[in-house]
Amino acid sequence: MSEVILTDKKTPARKTTLGSKPRKRKRMTGDRWLALAFIAPSIILIAIFVYGFIGWTGYVSLSNWNSFLPDFSFAGFDNFLYIFKDFRFQADIRNTIFFTLFFIIAVVVLGMFLAIFIDQRLKGEAIFRNIFLFPMALSFVVTGVVWRWVLNPSSGVNLLLEHFGIHFKWYTSTAVYPSLHIGAIDFGIPAAVIALVIAATWQQTGFSLAMFLAGLRGIPEELKEAARIDGASEWQIFWRVILPQLKPIMFSVIIIMAHISLKIFDLIYTMTGPGANFVTDMPGVNMFETTFKSNFYAQGAAIAIVMLVLVAIFIVPYLIRSRKGDA
Amino acid sequence: MKKGLSLLLGSIVILALILTGCGNSDSKSSSGSSSSNNGKLEIFSWWTAGGEADGLKALNSAFNKKYPNIGVKNEAVAGGAGSNAKAVLATRMQGNNPPSTFQVHGGAELMAYVDAGKMQPLNDLYKKNGWDGKFPKDLMDLVSKDGKIYGIPVDVHRGNVLWYNKKIFDDNNLQPPKTFDDFFKVADKLKAKGITPLAMGDKEPLGATTIFEDVLLGVLGPDKYKQLWTGDLSFDDPGVKKSAEIFKKMLGYINDDHSSLAWQDADELVANGKAAMNIMGDWAKGYFTSKNMTYGKDFGAVNTPNTDGSFMIVTDTFGKPKGVKNSKQVDKYLTELGSVEGQDAFNPKKGSIPARTDADASKYDEYSKNAMNDFKDNALVPSLENGSAAPQGFLTKVDTAVNVFVTQKNVGNFINSLKQASSSLK
Numbered sequence: 001m002s003e004v005i006l007t008d009k010k011t012p013a014r015k016t017t018l019g020s021k022p023r024k025r026k027r028m029t030g031d032r033w034l035a036l037a038f039i040a041p042s043i044i045l046i047a048i049f050v051y052g053f054i055g056w057t058g059y060v061s062l063s064n065w066n067s068f069l070p071d072f073s074f075a076g077f078d079n080f081l082y083i084f085k086d087f088r089f090q091a092d093i094r095n096t097i098f099f100t101l102f103f104i105i106a107v108v109v110l111g112m113f114l115a116i117f118i119d120q121r122l123k124g125e126a127i128f129r130n131i132f133l134f135p136m137a138l139s140f141v142v143t144g145v146v147w148r149w150v151l152n153p154s155s156g157v158n159l160l161l162e163h164f165g166i167h168f169k170w171y172t173s174t175a176v177y178p179s180l181h182i183g184a185i186d187f188g189i190p191a192a193v194i195a196l197v198i199a200a201t202w203q204q205t206g207f208s209l210a211m212f213l214a215g216l217r218g219i220p221e222e223l224k225e226a227a228r229i230d231g232a233s234e235w236q237i238f239w240r241v242i243l244p245q246l247k248p249i250m251f252s253v254i255i256i257m258a259h260i261s262l263k264i265f266d267l268i269y270t271m272t273g274p275g276a277n278f279v280t281d282m283p284g285v286n287m288f289e290t291t292f293k294s295n296f297y298a299q300g301a302a303i304a305i306v307m308l309v310l311v312a313i314f315i316v317p318y319l320i321r322s323r324k325g326d327a
Numbered sequence: 328m329k330k331g332l333s334l335l336l337g338s339i340v341i342l343a344l345i346l347t348g349c350g351n352s353d354s355k356s357s358s359g360s361s362s363s364n365n366g367k368l369e370i371f372s373w374w375t376a377g378g379e380a381d382g383l384k385a386l387n388s389a390f391n392k393k394y395p396n397i398g399v400k401n402e403a404v405a406g407g408a409g410s411n412a413k414a415v416l417a418t419r420m421q422g423n424n425p426p427s428t429f430q431v432h433g434g435a436e437l438m439a440y441v442d443a444g445k446m447q448p449l450n451d452l453y454k455k456n457g458w459d460g461k462f463p464k465d466l467m468d469l470v471s472k473d474g475k476i477y478g479i480p481v482d483v484h485r486g487n488v489l490w491y492n493k494k495i496f497d498d499n500n501l502q503p504p505k506t507f508d509d510f511f512k513v514a515d516k517l518k519a520k521g522i523t524p525l526a527m528g529d530k531e532p533l534g535a536t537t538i539f540e541d542v543l544l545g546v547l548g549p550d551k552y553k554q555l556w557t558g559d560l561s562f563d564d565p566g567v568k569k570s571a572e573i574f575k576k577m578l579g580y581i582n583d584d585h586s587s588l589a590w591q592d593a594d595e596l597v598a599n600g601k602a603a604m605n606i607m608g609d610w611a612k613g614y615f616t617s618k619n620m621t622y623g624k625d626f627g628a629v630n631t632p633n634t635d636g637s638f639m640i641v642t643d644t645f646g647k648p649k650g651v652k653n654s655k656q657v658d659k660y661l662t663e664l665g666s667v668e669g670q671d672a673f674n675p676k677k678g679s680i681p682a683r684t685d686a687d688a689s690k691y692d693e694y695s696k697n698a699m700n701d702f703k704d705n706a707l708v709p710s711l712e713n714g715s716a717a718p719q720g721f722l723t724k725v726d727t728a729v730n731v732f733v734t735q736k737n738v739g740n741f742i743n744s745l746k747q748a749s750s751s752l753k
Contacts, residue, residue, distance in 0.1 A: 067720065068417065068439045088727055153584035154592070172586045174734045273530050276586035277734035278727075292414035294723035295439070 054308065061301035068295045079302035087184040089303065091278040092286050094176075096310075098189050099196060099282070100261040106201040107257050108250060111208025118209070119216045129213070136206040144270030147199035171195050174277045190279040192272065200267055204260065208253045215249035216242070251318070258314040262307060283307050367398035368653065368660055371416060371429035372643075373409035374677075378613050382676035389672045390663045397656045402426055410531075413719075420445050425648030427657045428664075433469035433480055433642040434715030440646070441477050447647045448475035452658055458665055461683050465707035469715055470644050478644035479665045480682035482674050485609045485698055486639030486710040487541045487631040490594065493624065495522060495603045503629040507545065507573055510632045514580040517603050524580040526602035528588030532726035535585075535733050536712040538606045539574050545633030546570040549706035552637075556709065556716040558752040562745045571738045578733060585733075597626070606631055608641055608713070612694055613678040622694045638705035641713040642682060717752060724748035 064075045083089040114132055118125055135143065150156040151171045158168050170191045179186040219242060227237045265284035268274075274281035274289075283303055291300025374383045380403070387399045404412035409430070416429055420440060431437045440446050453459060453476055462480060470478035491503050499520060504510035514524035529535035544552045547566045554560035555567070582602060585593070594611050596602035598618045605611065615626045622628070630637070645664050651657050663669040670681035675690050680699045688696055709715035711722060728744035 067718075068421075068443050070421075087731060148587075152587050154588070169583065172584050174586070272587070274730070276529070277731055288414075289723070292417060293410060294720045295417065296720060296723075 065297040090185045102197045115212035133206040140266040144267045192279040369426040371426035373412035375403045375405040382673040386673045432714035433644040436714035478646040482679035484641040487634045507632045523602035526593040526596040526605045527581040527585040528593030541631040
């Protein structure tokens with residue numbers, strides 16, 4: 001019992017140790033000056049190369065620079081209006097929504113399942129852990145090329161399936177379920193996006209596995225024991241004891257996966273490309289092709305700003321929350 | 328205090344490391360630029376593999392023998408049809424850091440740089456080398472503006488070629504189609520036999536848009552086809568609608584997995600007998616020969632339906648950007664590119680034909696000899712898909728419209744999208 005109480009106090013205890021350090025530092029004035037000197041270069045670089053360029057992108061997105069010749073005359077929100085009316089961009093938004101949704105669900109569920117599996121302290125745990133973690137070491141480019149070969153209708157797994165009389169067409173399918181006509185596009189789940197979800201999940205599950213495993217190992221055995229003494233079933237222990245403890249981890253995994261998914265480019269570019277009828281196009285691919293292939297710089301910048309806003313919707317609450325946690 | 332001292336020491340060490348790091352990269356970049364000032368030419372292209380890379384190497388080594396003192400740096404950027412290279416080049420040109428000379432498709436693609444005031448006229452070089460009249464006039468029009476010449480055409484490919492598997496055609500007693508009616512008759516017979524009549528690979532837009540522009544040329548004929556890109560012929564023209572209908576009908580004869588294939592994969596289907604025909608520029612010849620197939624025996628080539636007498640040109644040209652420091656050396660390289668020897672060193676390896684009409688035909692294979700004859704007396708028309716006919720921005724919009732059309736097959740929507748896009752042409 002006493003140890004349970006101790007773990008309950010774990011978080012406040014950490015806070016006091018965190019809080020005590022700055023107090024020590026404050027006494028040494030030279031240290032504070034030094035700390036500032038250390039941070040200054042990165043602050044300056046980030047100010048220029050991150051925030052400065054974000055500002056520049058915003059400026060370009062409001063200009064008329066839609067040819068090779070720079071033209072910074074003010075266009076208002078014309079570029080944004082254009083892209084939102086554009087068939088391709090509307091398709092991008094649809095694809096991003098469903099890709100992000102399925103990708104996050106798959107990564108969280110699979111990662112947690114595998115973490116629980118490994119946490120059973122079975123023989124060869126290290127081997128399993130490494131096998132599951134391995135895809136994370138690859139870049140999305142490699143993943144994209146490999147999965148293209150595996151899923152392509154004229155190669156890989158489909159040749160095998162064809163021998164059994166099964167014809168998989170979803171990789172090149174242009175079908176959208178249910179196909180509701182909204183704006184210029186048919187809204188629904190594009191079948192071809194599933195292939196991308198599989199590839200992306202394969203690569204990123206290792207990461208969520210590692211996160212969840214660390215989380216599981218952090219849950220003290222005593223909590224589960226106490227629940228057992230109170231007569232809880234294993235299922236109840238999972239739902240009532242383990243899962244609530246994993247909440248912060250799950251939150252982090254979702255945030256990290258969401259920003260990967262919203263910005264995804266390399267996997268799409270190497271695996272399917274924009275796809276027939278743009279069923280596998282994503283804002284990142286669209287932005288690259290609009291800006292650098294067609295020289296519509298202002299429209300490309302507008303797409304980039306929309307992507308930034310989308311990511312911010314996920315990230316900003318996370319930052320606010322973690323700031324509150326530190327204070 | 329002790330801790331503070333060690334921290335201070337540590338920070339000084341780190342700062343020193345950072346500074347030396349900066350110093351290193353500085354000295355590296357400055358030595359890099361100074362060496363290019365000292366006469367090393369940066370030759371920019373997307374010829375990184377196969378016959379193209381071999382051709383460029385042959386050209387560069389011929390140049391090296393003539394001018395051993397001028398260093399040549401091959402700055403090729405990999406990526407299909409130059410998609411990545413074009414992005415890199417645009418960035419370098421925007422930033423006023425141009426390569427010594429660069430590969431660019433003649434026509435609109437080159438003119439984008441000319442209009443931006445980034446290119447130098449080459450009339451003096453043409454005069455000095457006596458090149459007037461050595462290149463066909465239609466070709467010179469693609470690299471000239473207001474009487475000034477801005478590029479040297481190095482190679483020519485043909486865009487309106489229908490490739491077919493000779494064995495399939497012989498086995499089924501079929502003749503390669505000359506007209507659209509022929510095409511659909513042949514396609515129906517092949518379909519009945521269970522052979523995919525037309526292989527298409529439109530993972531990149533090239534595969535589908537090439538077919539569409541060839542159909543446009545077949546329906547409209549060379550003169551009206553050209554007017555389409557200058558804005559003199561509206562996309563409302565019944566010919567355009569007819570072309571869209573024919574294109575739509577052709578799409579009924581293609582392979583299921585077209586959207587996951589590149590153009591090479593489509594030719595692979597023809598090579599291994601899974602499909603009978605493919606419409607692609609004549610760089611596809613290199614693909615077939617690399618599969619140990621012989622022209623005239625294993626695979627054949629005819630002009631796409633209704634385009635006899637027209638030659639859809641895809642030409643790579645090299646220009647001279649403003650602000651290059653080693654101007655005289657660049658001129659020497661460009662002279663080599665425009666010379667008969669230079670063109671005959673490069674083109675047989677790449678599988679293209681020379682842009683000059685006075686080259687040595689004996690150095691080329693049978694297909695190229697035929698193409699060289701056609702090149703001399705056919706009507707030359709620019710290819711849209713390969714950047715010659717219209718600006719890149721317009722082409723992207725056409726590519727988007729074609730991509731959507733291949734799936735939706737809605738002629739009305741397609742014509743509307745084309746019309747909207749064409750407002751940028753005038």
